[in-house]
Amino acid sequence: MFTGLIRDVGTLVESVQFSQSLRVTIQTSLPFSELSLGASVACNGACLTVVSSAASPCGKKNRFEVEIGPQTMALTRFGLAQGVAEGTKINLEPALRMGDALGGHMVSGHVDTLAEILLNEPTQDGFWKLRIRVPQKFSNYVIQKGSIAISGVSLTIALLDRAENWLEIMLIPHTLEMTNLSNLKVGEWVEVEFDSQAKTVADLLSVMLPTQLKTLITKN
Numbered sequence: 001m002f003t004g005l006i007r008d009v010g011t012l013v014e015s016v017q018f019s020q021s022l023r024v025t026i027q028t029s030l031p032f033s034e035l036s037l038g039a040s041v042a043c044n045g046a047c048l049t050v051v052s053s054a055a056s057p058c059g060k061k062n063r064f065e066v067e068i069g070p071q072t073m074a075l076t077r078f079g080l081a082q083g084v085a086e087g088t089k090i091n092l093e094p095a096l097r098m099g100d101a102l103g104g105h106m107v108s109g110h111v112d113t114l115a116e117i118l119l120n121e122p123t124q125d126g127f128w129k130l131r132i133r134v135p136q137k138f139s140n141y142v143i144q145k146g147s148i149a150i151s152g153v154s155l156t157i158a159l160l161d162r163a164e165n166w167l168e169i170m171l172i173p174h175t176l177e178m179t180n181l182s183n184l185k186v187g188e189w190v191e192v193e194f195d196s197q198a199k200t201v202a203d204l205l206s207v208m209l210p211t212q213l214k215t216l217i218t219k220n
Contacts, residue, residue, distance in 0.1 A: 001095065001096045001106055001107065001108060001109075002042045002047070002093050002095060002096055002106075002107040002108070002109050002152070003093070003096055003100070003101075003102055003103055003104040003105070003106075003107060003154060004093070004104035004105055004107040004147075004149045004152065004153055004154020004155075005093065005103050005104045005154060006091045006092065006093055006152060006153055006178055006179045007030060007092055007093050007094060008028050008029050008030050008092045009089050009090065009091060009092065009178070009179060009180050010026040010027055010028035010029075010030075010043075010089070010090045010092045011026065011027045011028075011087060011088070011089060011090070012024060012025070012026055012084065012085070012086060012087065012088040012089075012090055013025050013026065013027050013063065013086065014086070015084040015086075017084075020069070020070045021067060021068060021069050021070065021073070022067070022068040022073060022078055022079075022084065023051075023065060023066070023067050023068070024043075024065065024066055024068060024078065024084065025063055025064070025065050026043065026063065026064055026065075026066070026090055026092070027061055027062070027063050028061075028062055028063070028064065028092055029060045029061070029062070030062060030092060030094060031062075032053065032055040032056075032062050034094040035050055035053040035062060035064040036050065036053065037050060037051070037052065037053070038050060039094065039095070040094070040095040040109070041064070041066070041092055041093070041094050041095070042091075042092065042093040042094075042095075042107070042109045042152045043066065043078075043090050043091070043092060043152070044076060044077060044078075044083075044090050044091050044151045044152050044180075044191050045076075045091070045107070045109065045111050045149050045150070045151050045152030045153075045191040045192075045193055046068075046072055046075075046076050046078070046109060046110075046111050046152075046191065047095075047108070047109025047110065048066035048067075048068065048072070049066060049067070050064045050065070050066060051065050051066060051067050052064065052065045053065070072111070075111045075112070075113060075114060075191070076111055076114070076191050077114070077189060077190070077191065080189065082188055082189075089180040089183055090180065091151050091152040091153060091179050091180055092152075093152060095109075103154075104147075104154025105147040105149075105154050105195065106196060107149045107152070107154060107193060108193065108196060109152075109193075110193065111191045111192065111193050112138060112141075112192055112193050112194050112199075113134065113135055113138060113192050114189040114190065114191060114192070115132040115133060115134045115135075115150075115189065115190055115191075115192045116132060116133045116187070116188075116189055117130070117131075117132055117184050117185065117186050117187065117188050117189070117190055118131040118132060118133055118166055118186065119131035119168075119186065120181075120182075120184050120185065120186060123170075126173050127170055127171060127172060127173070128170070128171035128172075128173075128175075128176055128181070128182060129168065129169075129170060129171070130150070130168065130169045130170075130171055130181065130184070131166055131167070131168045131169075132150070132166060132167060132169075132190060132192070133164070133165050133166045134165055134166070134167065134192060135165070136165050138192075138194060139162055139165055140198075140202040140206070141194035141195070141198045141199050141202055142157060142160055142162075142167055142194070142198075143157065143195070143198050144157060144159075144160055145157060145158075146195055146198055147195040147198075148167070148169075148192065148193070148194060148195060149191075149192070149193040149194075150169065150181070150190055150191070150192055151179070151180065151181060151184075151190050151191050152191070152193075153175065153179050153181060155169045155171075155175075156169070157169065158170045
């Protein structure tokens with residue numbers, strides 16, 4: 001599990017494409033102790049497993065490798081050319097440990113979908129407005145003032161339009177400084193994980209309501 005609070009913005013230094021998978025090397029200032037073999041690291045919101053790592057003498061250029069399968073490639077920018085170019089910035093968060101503060105919200109690292117970026121621009125007061133369009137089939141997971149993880153970042157939905165299937169986030173300067181969100185361009189795609197509580201309630205209602213209605217109709 002993760003919190004959606006980004007610990008470092010790493011740099012993709014190498015990617016090797018196989019027939020249906022990908023191996024990516026990321027450079028980071030995360031402590032080497034958190035990059036041990038088998039450790040989980042959220043990379044742009046996707047929970048990935050460290051398959052190898054190498055420490056840097058200065059501790060600021062540690063490297064680790066992850067392997068990315070076909071499903072993860074289909075749901076993240078790692079499956080797109082924009083996501084695997086050398087020098088690409090990647091939001092990183094090691095897995096939550098017992099006793100860590102939960103400052104964001106519970107994030108599983110299981111990305112639900114890619115969303116199209118409609119707007120990403122600064123406001124006059126130093127904030128940043130990010131608007132994305134989500135696929136219609138996920139519209140029941142979007143709640144006004146609810147939580148959402150975008151590229152692994154825990155955020156709050158400020159505004160939404162269900163008719164057009166878009167939602168808007170207001171980013172504070174600190175979030176811009178600590179993540180790669182300001183690098184997103186209109187027309188590109190970004191990883192989204194919807195709040196687990198919203199998904200649970202919406203999925204339960206979608207199953208239970210038709211059954212309850214059928215029961216009422218039968219009784220009448």
